[in-house]
Amino acid sequence: MSTDFQQARIALGARLRELRTEAGLTVRGLAAECGWAPSKISKLENGKQTATPADVEAWAAGVGRPESAAELKGRLAGLESTYRSWRRQLAGGHRGVQDALGAQHERTRVFRGFTASVVPGVFQTPEYARSVLSRYAELHGAARDVEAGVTSRLRRQEGLYVHGKKYRVLMGESALHARICSSSVLADQLDRLMSVNGLSTVELGIIPLSADVRIAAGDDFWIHDDRLVIAESWHAEMWLDSPEDVALYSKVWAALDAGAVRCRTAHQVIARARAALIRS
Template sequence: MGTDYQQARADLGIRLRELRLTAPGGRLTGTQLADRLGPGWSKVKISKLENGKQTATADDLHAWAKGTGQPEAYEELLARLRGFESHIRSWRRQLSAGHKPVQDAVTVEHERTRVLTIWENCLIPGMVQIPEYARHTFARHADLMQSPRDTEDAVRARIQRQKGLYRPGRKYKIMMWEGALRSLICPPSVLAAQLHHLSGVIGLDTVEMGIVPFSASLKIYPGNSFWVYDERLVVVEDWHAELWIEEADSIATYLRVWRTLSESAVYGADAQNVINRARRALSAG
């Protein structure tokens, strides 16, 4: 559990304590509140919730708001709880020791996953990157975030994870915007080699690769990148942080976005044609 998550839970605990101490009929002790709330409640549970040592449920928050005589506070408390379901992992904290620890954390999730669903709008996904392409992406991100450079260790960790592509029983549903094929985050020669590798990945029986061409008619705009792990976790990258989302309704939303985008994607030989078109554009340049 990340530090950001712990801080959010501690902040909720402070708010719960405020409600207990400002009850309309006068401040309540932990024991008094537990007695009001009934079976399943104790002074110990009250203390754990207020000190951020236990995560409240929606039912806990509903009971707390009602028990402190402030039922109108429930919606606010519930909104705070929903924030827990998006674990905010700031890049500043994650990258304090470099990129490799971040890669290692993601590898743990990959090992647990049988179906990985990926949408990328601006980069070739890490699961199918070649080392030189990965090297440039890590170096540029480290420069931007002003984080320690452990580029080679990070590259090795990412490439090691790609062994999953060759394991029976795994499925990688990878989809990307054509712009990912053309983003010059690296020298043209490296991108050309990366696109050549990508063409070969299309033939793997563990991979279902789609590309949304620039010319496609879209039902939804090609927004930010995300990865869905077995319908239990979504990881979304932003400039300041990663969001690790475990709330079922939000996961369903991301899967719905993926399916909607996939209606505009091409596969197989048609996907190869889009890749080849991007390679020819590099040669022409």
């Protein structure tokens, strides 16, 4: 969880506490009004739990200030603009998530990305993308509109053929072997990866399993120009735009980049993974 997000959650909690105390309610008193356990009130006020829109509506009604719900929802929306829960995002379907990323791709000229164990979406075949999105939808219990998500994801690949854009992408070698799809789909995906490696807009680096690395691989992330970082974890996506965060991720990318191989050597690493599929 990002420091910025946690600070915003604590600030929201302080405002919730202020509304409760102004109403002359105890923790137990407000819990009774809302039909919650007192522990939920404490967690929300102390920034230990993220409120939902329904939570802040109930809070506003419980303290006798229903008009404050709009303010609280605004604060919550600002918080979620940094820290975006996959569960909440996918509740509205895959297309919205992919379209939001697509809007950022249209704005960006230079991408610096890292993926540890999956081929990046901008290089994915339709079948590989379908498999990836389906697996994550299953994880989060949100199987709606996978096909619409695939279509939106593939639309971003148009940027690969736009003059002036640059995709500087790092991948862990394990991504070439991960069976998140069938072996035939993975084979086609590796063929696709070898073909995009020759594009003038693409600078692909593979970090071999045997590489000496300056830093251990962590979560996947993308740096959009020098203005925005979109980082992924199992439970959320973080959109970070502070200069400090962008500088940190740029430093991480550079450290990972030091262990990567490129051009013909990268092609050979991909080809070996492709040959291993045939033997298996």
